[in-house]
Amino acid sequence: MNAVRRALGSSAVQVFLVLVGLVWVTPLAGLLMSSLRSAEDTARGGWWTVFSSPGQLSLDNYSALLENAGITRAFWNTVLISVPTTVLVVVLAALAGYAFAWLDFPGRDAVFLVVVALLVVPVQVGLLPVAKLFGQLGLFGTIPGVVLFHVAYGLPFAVFLLRNYFAELPKEMLEAARMDGGGEWRIFTRLVLPVGRPAIASLAIFQFLWVWNDMLVALLFADSSSQPLTVELQSQIRQFGSNIDVLAPGAFVSLVVPVVVFFAFQRHFVQGVMAGSVK
Incomplete structure (x- = not known):
């Protein structure tokens, strides 16, 4: 029974x-x-x-899509925004996460509390002040400006995530590496990064998906020559109304890239999500 x-x-x-x-x-x-x-x-x-x-x-719609200068430019703009942002966030967060977890320096806990406090700051709060700053620096309406904004607002969560993951590594493992003569950089690159690959892959997926699908930041900080695919598709809807033969393939391309990225790193993503759930 x-x-x-x-x-x-x-x-x-x-x-x-x-x-x-x-x-x-x-x-x-x-x-x-x-x-x-x-x-x-x-x-x-x-x-x-x-x-x-x-x-x-x-496949006529996709052939026409490849000949659409606005869509193709916006697609490559999205790549040029998403990939550098993801790489910068992962690299900087991994370095900072290791420092906060295993290096002893003055003010470490206070600085980490500031990073945690930044998690509650909504993106909307910084849009206008940062836009004014970027205007003074000549970054407004450029791809580097969009990348810098995403990096700045992606780092607090990334540092928090990787610091907590690295802090769970066995202390004896790192002490043994130091006793063998390994410096901090060697320990970080040869030991911590390989062990932390699941968390790093999970962070990379989250960051890439967030930036690839972003519209709010791009609407404000990107101009017509640097706008990503989400803004270009929204502009196509506003200009032409029901041009489904352009919008449908463009939307599918915009959707399928994150899906491919997710499934490519699915194994590491699941390991990262499940890390620490089973002792």
Whole structure:
């Protein structure tokens, strides 16, 4: 009887997970089908009509997308914003996290409390003051300006996350490395970074997704030559209304890149999320 209950319970969970997966995948499938249909086909019926008329599917929209100067420029702007921001946040946070966790220097705890306090500062509070500062420095409306803003607001959480992860490393392991003559830089690069790879991968995924999908910061700090894909798609909607043959493939490209990044680092992401949950 218990075996039957366990089997039924397991089946119910599996059915529930399948339903959740279908609910999550359906909008993505609809967007993909819409991106492969012409504007005329889209106006005549919903995306599900491709199952009865597969001849609607075509790569013409993507060919036109590649010829759209605004979309292609915005895509590369997004890459030039997201990748440097993610790299800078991860590198700086890893260095600071190790310092706060294992190096003894004056004011360490006070500085770390300031970093923790910055976690509660909303992004909206700094938009106007930083915009004024960037205007004086000549960074307003440039890709470096957008990158610097994202780095500044991404670092508090990143430092907090990696410091807590590094602090859980066995003290004996680091002391043994020091007794063997290893300097702090060697310990950090050869020991701490490999062991902390799950947390670093999780941080990189979170940071990349946040920056790639950002619109608020880009709307204020980027101009027409440096705006990312999210702002360009919003501008296309505002200018042309229902040009689904451009918006659908553009939105799908904007969506599929973070999905690919997530699945590429999925194993490390799960390890990072589960780290410390099981003793």
